[in-house]
Amino acid sequence: MTIDTAALPVVDAMDLTPQHRALLRPGELMASRSGECHRLPRFFYVVESSAVAAETQLTPHFSLWEFLEVDLYEPALLRAYPRYIPCAISVLANALESLRAALPGPVKIAANGGYRSPSHIGSRSGSPHSWASAANIFRVGSEYLDTEERIVKYGEIARRTLADCWTRPYGHGLGQADDHLHLDLGYVTVVPRQYSEAGR
Amino acid sequence: MRPSPTVVADELDARLTAVAERLPGCTVGVSVYDYLSGCEWNFNGDRWFHAASVIKVPVMVALFEAIDQGSYALNSRLAVRNRFLSAADGEPFRVDPARDADGQVHAATGRTMRLRELAERMIVRSSNLATNLLIGLLGVDAIRGALNRLAVNGVELARGVEDDRAFEQGVINRMTPNGAVALLRAIVGAESISPESSTRMLNILFNQQFSGTIAPGLPDKVRQAARVAHKTGDISTASHDAGVVFLPGRPPYLVAIFVENGGESRVRAEAGAAASAAVYECVAAAGESVLR
Numbered sequence: 182m183t184i185d186t187a188a189l190p191v192v193d194a195m196d197l198t199p200q201h202r203a204l205l206r207p208g209e210l211m212a213s214r215s216g217e218c219h220r221l222p223r224f225f226y227v228v229e230s231s232a233v234a235a236e237t238q239l240t241p242h243f244s245l246w247e248f249l250e251v252d253l254y255e256p257a258l259l260r261a262y263p264r265y266i267p268c269a270i271s272v273l274a275n276a277l278e279s280l281r282a283a284l285p286g287p288v289k290i291a292a293n294g295g296y297r298s299p300s301h302i303g304s305r306s307g308s309p310h311s312w313a314s315a316a317n318i319f320r321v322g323s324e325y326l327d328t329e330e331r332i333v334k335y336g337e338i339a340r341r342t343l344a345d346c347w348t349r350p351y352g353h354g355l356g357q358a359d360d361h362l363h364l365d366l367g368y369v370t371v372v373p374r375q376y377s378e379a380g381r
Numbered sequence: 382m383r384p385s386p387t388v389v390a391d392e393l394d395a396r397l398t399a400v401a402e403r404l405p406g407c408t409v410g411v412s413v414y415d416y417l418s419g420c421e422w423n424f425n426g427d428r429w430f431h432a433a434s435v436i437k438v439p440v441m442v443a444l445f446e447a448i449d450q451g452s453y454a455l456n457s458r459l460a461v462r463n464r465f466l467s468a469a470d471g472e473p474f475r476v477d478p479a480r481d482a483d484g485q486v487h488a489a490t491g492r493t494m495r496l497r498e499l500a501e502r503m504i505v506r507s508s509n510l511a512t513n514l515l516i517g518l519l520g521v522d523a524i525r526g527a528l529n530r531l532a533v534n535g536v537e538l539a540r541g542v543e544d545d546r547a548f549e550q551g552v553i554n555r556m557t558p559n560g561a562v563a564l565l566r567a568i569v570g571a572e573s574i575s576p577e578s579s580t581r582m583l584n585i586l587f588n589q590q591f592s593g594t595i596a597p598g599l600p601d602k603v604r605q606a607a608r609v610a611h612k613t614g615d616i617s618t619a620s621h622d623a624g625v626v627f628l629p630g631r632p633p634y635l636v637a638i639f640v641e642n643g644g645e646s647r648v649r650a651e652a653g654a655a656a657s658a659a660v661y662e663c664v665a666a667a668g669e670s671v672l673r
Contacts, residue, residue, distance in 0.1 A: 252493050253457040253518075291491045292460040319491040327463075327475075353473050360464045360475075 186239055186271055190227040191373050194265065204256050204300040205265065211299060213307025214356070219368040221299060222267035222312055224376055229263050239274035242281055242288075248274070248295030248313065254302035255293075266296050267313035268371035276343050276366060277316060283342045284335070286322020291361055294319065315365035317358075327360045339364045389667045390422045396659035397424040404652045410639040411656050412558035414566060416632035418667040423559055427535065430639045432556035433614030434507045435621045438564050439536050440515050441500050441585065443527035445578040447519060448496070455581075458493035461486060465513050468521075468540035468547040476510045476543045482591075483508035497581075504612055505588045513541040531567040531574075535560020561623040561637035569625060569635070586610035586624065593622035594638055594650055598657025603628065618642065620649035622657075634664045 194207035207223040228234050228245065237245040248270055251260060259265070281288050293303055294317025297310040309315035318335070319326055326332050329351045336348035339362065349356065349363035372378055393413075401409045410425035447453055463475045478487045483506035486494065494502075499515055502508040516524065516538075524538050535557035540547045542554075567574060568582045593613040596604055611624025623637035638656045640649040 250493060252460040253453060253496075254460075289491055291462070292458075292493045294491075325490070359473060360462065 186226065186237060186245075189233075189237065191268060191376065192225050192227050192265065193376060194223055194225050197265070200258055201265070204259055204298055206299050211307050211311070214305060217307070219307060219312075220370070222269065222370050223378070224268045224370075224372055225265035226268055226270065227263050227265060231262065234264070239271055240278035243274045243277055245270070247290050248316075250290075250292045250295065251297060251301065252292055255298060256300050259298050259300065268373055269369040270296060270313040272369050272371060273314050273316060273366060276346070280339055280342050280364075283338055284321050286324075287320075288318055289320040291317045291319040293317070294361065294363075309365035309368060312368050312370065314367065314369040315363065317361040317363050319361045326362045329359075332358065332362050335362050336364070389420065389663045392666070393422050393659060393663040394424060396663070397656055400652055400655045400659065403655075404642070404648055406644060407640055407642040407649065407652050409652055409656055410558040410637075411660060412562040412637045413634060413660050413664065414562050415634040415664050415667060416569075417634070418664075420667050421562075422663070425639075426559040427557050428639075429537075429555045429557055430621065430641055431616065431619050432536070432554040433616045433619050433621055434512075434542070435556055435561060435612055435614035435623050435637075435639075436536075436538060436542070436554040437503050437507065437512050438561070438568075438612050438623065439524060439528055439533070439538055440512055440519070441504055441582060442531070442533075442564060442567060442574070443519050443524040444496065444500055444515055445582055446527045446531070446574060447523070449573070449575045449578050453496055453518075455495065455497040457496050459496060459499060459514055459518060460493050461489040461491065461510070461514065463487065463490055463510060465517060465541050465544070467544050468552050469544070469550045470546060472546070474544060474546065476513060478510075480543065481509045482506055483511070486510040486514075501585050501588070504585045505590050507591065507613070509542045513543070516541045528564075531571050533560065533563045533567055535563060556639075558623075558637040558639050561621075561639070562635050565623060565625055565635040565637070569633070583610045583625065586612060589613065589624075591615075593624070594620065594640075594653025595622045595624050595626060595636060595657045597650070598638075598654035599626075599661050600658070603661065615646060617646075620646055620653055622653060626661075631668055634660075636660050 209221050210218045234246040296313040297304045299311045332351040349358045410428050412423040412426040414421045486508045499511040503511040537555040539552050587610045591613040596609045608627040609624045614621035619641045621639045625633045627633045638653045640652045
């Protein structure tokens with residue numbers, strides 16, 4: 182069975198439990214490493230179970246589950262179902278679907294490389310992963326993106342294919358990557374129709 | 382005549398000296414603790430050896446201690462990523478799949494594995510990648526802290542495995558045979574390790590897929606009845622084996638057999654098996670004196 186994102190319930194995270202709000206920090210301003218401030222997402226899809234995650238196709242080649250696989254560095258409360266993922270995930274999935282069409286094989290997103298909450302221990306402040314607008318691609322077809330040649334090559338294709346796409350340069354230092362291709366679309370937030378952004 | 386522990390110790394010392402002398406260039410270290418007689422013996426027991434893959438045992442012990450303390454759950458998932466920072470210079474390095482005895486963890490790169498799966502692969506197939514992932518999770522200092530709490534001396538964990546730059550700078554994981562036996566005693570009966578964790582660790586060690594030297598050194602009939610929960614360690618200059626030997630009708634004995642030389646692994650394996658044979662005979666003799 183395939184579930185369409187249109188069937189996923191949406192929640193204003195301001196209505197979640199205090200424990201969830203403390204971890205997701207909806208609507209809070211968060212500073213990035215370079216000092217700009219961005220408001221964290223407030224509207225999330227509700228994912229009731231792992232089956233729903235696996236059966237929800239965001240696009241023909243990307244299921245919701247691929248963006249939800251995190252490890253124990255994500256707080257246990259956010260790993261337990263129901264889980265929440267920012268509505269911008271649909272925008273990211275559509276971008277990746279376009280990218281996939283320009284690549285020679287399936288695009289694989291690493292664990293912790295889709296949506297990570299701002300409370301994930303591996304998330305630096307202001308990481309677009311916390312907006313669900315970034316992906317770490319570790320494999321394209323049978324090729325692992327763990328060499329400079331491949332990271333540069335696929336990064337160029339991503340930037341050429343996707344408007345407003347930024348890719349992390351190859352390297353071993355801060356802000357660089359040497360075992361995956363990080364791409365993001367900036368700080369994308371999606372507010373579904375019929376939801377108000379008025380304060381609480 | 383019943384052999385006294387001192388007589389057994391002298392006999393074991395003589396037998397192990399003979400093993401070492403028969404194989405020039407080999408350094409043999411052995412430590413034994415017998416739960417039946419309560420006796421402990423050693424031969425070069427406090428000599429430091431490169432720990433090779435026996436260092437994976439303290440990582441497992443620290444993991445289960447952390448699980449007992451509620452820090453993690455056995456079913457918790459950890460991302461599999463082949464990227465680690467060298468203890469020498471903080472620069473990244475990778476575990477070469479061609480030098481890793483286990484391919485299963487490498488095959489999971491980009492996904493997650495459960496902690497119990499990683500612990501199992503680290504011991505049973507000696508997965509270097511699983512080892513570094515678990516060291517990365519726990520932290521070198523926290524593993525050392527666990528060993529201190531368990532009063533295990535003779536084990537020095539300095540870094541992850543396959544960290545060649547650290548090796549070149551002399552930063553190595555070291556262990557003494559007595560340290561290995563102290564670790565095994567912690568697994569079997571430390572107060573701060575729960576009985577469930579103790580059983581789980583022994584079951585992982587029972588599933589060891591490398592033969593090592595302890596079991597091959599036992600007499601044929603004994604080997605058929607014995608169950609050995611153990612961890613081997615093999616590098617180009619060392620062949621080690623440390624384990625718990627369960628024999629029918631008696632409590633187990635613990636043994637660590639460390640062999641170093643610059644030559645062939647076959648020579649080290651022969652020395653290790655000969656040492657195991659000597660240990661078995663002495664343990665059996667000491668046990669007889671208790672049972673009579």
